[in-house]
Amino acid sequence: MTLTGATALDAHPHRWPMLLLLAAAELLGMCLWFAASAVAPELQRQWGLTASQTGWLTAAVQAGFVAGTATAAVLNLADVIPSRWYFAGSATLGAVVNAALLAAPTYPLALVSRFFTGFCLAGVYPPAMKMIATWFSSDRGLAIGTVVGALTVGKAVPYLAHALAGSRVAPVVVVVSGGALVAALLVAAGYRDGPFAFARRPFSWRLAGTVLGERRWRLATGGYLGHMWELYSFWTWITAFVVASAAARARAGGAVPSAAVLGLLAFGAIAVGGLGCVWGGWVADRIGHERLVIRAMAVSGSCAAVIGGFFASSVWVMVAVAWVWGFFVIADSAQFSTMVTRSVPPHAVGTALTLQTSLGFLLTMASIQLVPPLVALVGWRWAFAALAIGPGLGIASIRRLQAVKAEGAGERPYGTTKIPTSPP
Numbered sequence: 001m002t003l004t005g006a007t008a009l010d011a012h013p014h015r016w017p018m019l020l021l022l023a024a025a026e027l028l029g030m031c032l033w034f035a036a037s038a039v040a041p042e043l044q045r046q047w048g049l050t051a052s053q054t055g056w057l058t059a060a061v062q063a064g065f066v067a068g069t070a071t072a073a074v075l076n077l078a079d080v081i082p083s084r085w086y087f088a089g090s091a092t093l094g095a096v097v098n099a100a101l102l103a104a105p106t107y108p109l110a111l112v113s114r115f116f117t118g119f120c121l122a123g124v125y126p127p128a129m130k131m132i133a134t135w136f137s138s139d140r141g142l143a144i145g146t147v148v149g150a151l152t153v154g155k156a157v158p159y160l161a162h163a164l165a166g167s168r169v170a171p172v173v174v175v176v177s178g179g180a181l182v183a184a185l186l187v188a189a190g191y192r193d194g195p196f197a198f199a200r201r202p203f204s205w206r207l208a209g210t211v212l213g214e215r216r217w218r219l220a221t222g223g224y225l226g227h228m229w230e231l232y233s234f235w236t237w238i239t240a241f242v243v244a245s246a247a248a249r250a251r252a253g254g255a256v257p258s259a260a261v262l263g264l265l266a267f268g269a270i271a272v273g274g275l276g277c278v279w280g281g282w283v284a285d286r287i288g289h290e291r292l293v294i295r296a297m298a299v300s301g302s303c304a305a306v307i308g309g310f311f312a313s314s315v316w317v318m319v320a321v322a323w324v325w326g327f328f329v330i331a332d333s334a335q336f337s338t339m340v341t342r343s344v345p346p347h348a349v350g351t352a353l354t355l356q357t358s359l360g361f362l363l364t365m366a367s368i369q370l371v372p373p374l375v376a377l378v379g380w381r382w383a384f385a386a387l388a389i390g391p392g393l394g395i396a397s398i399r400r401l402q403a404v405k406a407e408g409a410g411e412r413p414y415g416t417t418k419i420p421t422s423p424p
Helices: 003-010 015-032 040-047 051-075 083-103 107-121 125-133 140-165 169-190 207-212 215-251 259-271 273-287 289-310 315-329 333-341 346-378 380-407
Strands: none
Touching (some): 015 083, 015 107, 015 140, 015 169, 040 051, 040 107, 051 107, 051 215, 051 346, 083 107, 083 169, 125 333, 125 346, 140 169, 140 259, 140 333, 207 215, 207 346, 215 259, 215 289, 215 315, 215 333, 215 346, 215 380, 273 315, 273 333, 289 315, 289 333, 289 380, 333 346, 346 380
């Protein structure tokens, strides 16, 4: 195909409406993630849970997601099953198992519901990255950033629902399950692959090995692991930090907002990441994915290191730091996916994204569970500082990736000379 023809396809008029559709579907589908975490205080009182047990309401989702992505990677599901049906079926099943949380009479059964919710979300998150990449060659960082921004807001929605509905479990669970069903319908009815669709291939046991053998994939994934060490611990515990900080300030005689306002402020600390993702994608397409990633991790890691110093201080100052952290902690996330789509052969993109996310979410299970014992040992003032280790190591890995790319400057990276298929 000529350069003019490829450029014309890259300006396909359907790509922006398709981006809007996928962003809406991701927002609604990923509402399931923190459904139990948002109502954790109620479940904690109901079942007499410890802080560590409460953390497992989120960690169980991570475990399910790891199991789901590992299964998908081994079986090549993201490269064998059409993405449209993989997403729609996974979102539907996710809505059902999430709703089962309402029927769970005990904590162990709630964890089972949470595990299988995460397992199903493995078919919602990684496939969407591949789906939007079929519509964008240039501006791919912005496109994937927009989708990741939408799912970031979606993960915050349960906290918003909880703040508006008060201390009730059922409305939150019902709202997010309904959102996932709408997401499934949107993709099933409206999505089609774009002009840069990735080649499908028969199942192969060797595909995961092909991905692991790519040095650039390993370095991009190393950066992603540093990012993930920090991200989900922030999302899981920032609400508890805000509430504990306000309570400590109130005990000292300081003024604090109402519980509803605190809930909205905590929601904002997560949701502002949606803007961070769009900003990160826009900047990355202009200065380079690696440079954006390094800058974002530097800021977010700094916030992790210093936010404890604002514990029990003015709520508004502390929340301002939390919002800056929330903006930058996710601003780079989509760029790891973008780098991966360009680091492996086109037929392995789905498996590469799925394997990357599987490893990242496996790591989050450790970092999420690290925070409660740190709080017990050193208090909230120092607990989050341990999360800064991740961005530090992530920056080192991405700097190495830059060096490897410079060494192979004459090589043609995957994903830049893709011959597009016919548009729908």
